[in-house]
Amino acid sequence: MITAVTIGVGRAYREMAELAAASVQRWTGLEPVVIRNTRGIHPAKYKLKLLEQFDGPVFYFDADTRMVGPWPELLGYGSSPAFRASAHEPAAAVTQDCEHHKLDQRVYFYSGAWIANREHHGEAFRLADEICHAEGYVTQFAYEQTALNVSMQRLRIPIEPLPPARHVICTRGRQYAIPPDAALLHVAGRGLQIENRKIFEREIIRRERCD
Numbered sequence: 001m002i003t004a005v006t007i008g009v010g011r012a013y014r015e016m017a018e019l020a021a022a023s024v025q026r027w028t029g030l031e032p033v034v035i036r037n038t039r040g041i042h043p044a045k046y047k048l049k050l051l052e053q054f055d056g057p058v059f060y061f062d063a064d065t066r067m068v069g070p071w072p073e074l075l076g077y078g079s080s081p082a083f084r085a086s087a088h089e090p091a092a093a094v095t096q097d098c099e100h101h102k103l104d105q106r107v108y109f110y111s112g113a114w115i116a117n118r119e120h121h122g123e124a125f126r127l128a129d130e131i132c133h134a135e136g137y138v139t140q141f142a143y144e145q146t147a148l149n150v151s152m153q154r155l156r157i158p159i160e161p162l163p164p165a166r167h168v169i170c171t172r173g174r175q176y177a178i179p180p181d182a183a184l185l186h187v188a189g190r191g192l193q194i195e196n197r198k199i200f201e202r203e204i205i206r207r208e209r210c211d
Helices: 011-028 043-052 072-076 092-101 118-133 145-154 194-210
Strands: 003-007 033-035 057-061 065-067 083-087 109-117 159-161 167-170 184-187
Touching (some): 003 011, 011 033, 011 057, 011 065, 043 109, 083 118, 092 145, 109 118, 109 145, 118 145, 167 194
Parallel strands (some): 003 033, 003 057, 083 159
Antiparallel strands (some): 057 109, 065 184
16 A cells, blocks of 8 residues: 655644645545654655655655645556656756756656655665765755655666656746646745745635536
8 A cells, every 4th residue: 555645844834734635635545644743854855764664655745735636546656666756847957966966857857746665766765865965965956856866867766757747846937727637736946936836826726616
């Protein structure tokens, strides 16, 4: 059985995480675990320790996500050897990190929602934890995202992107229609930028009115 997990440390993020968890429970039937205390470790870096805590596959989602529709194939991803996360759209920061760490930019992914398991990905998560705590670690992003990309590519873990129509990144300034089969909405970027948040909240309200 897949375990759904999110992290919410501090009042604001705890409240967001609880809403995210409730939405995942509604649409998947899973009972997500909300981690409220990361024992002094930055919450983003604590993601890299989740596979040590749960047996079987883990579906991780950031606190600033909301499930708004069914995702039938999600539960079928199971214990695949492939790591699953959404491909990152082209960006200057991605290019800089990929050039610095000699990464294949074509498979660079977001770390805000993923499906992994200890058997196939535990070593990569341990390596990523070492990388992002190492002196001299350089990244244009906050904390663990590039470190996890480095470890997956270094260990040659197969990476399969989550369907972009299911995991939808609400990107600042992009006024596009959210796919009708969208399942998980996600506020893009570091923090909760105003434009991104408006897209995110507008779609949640629209979906609630249609229910």
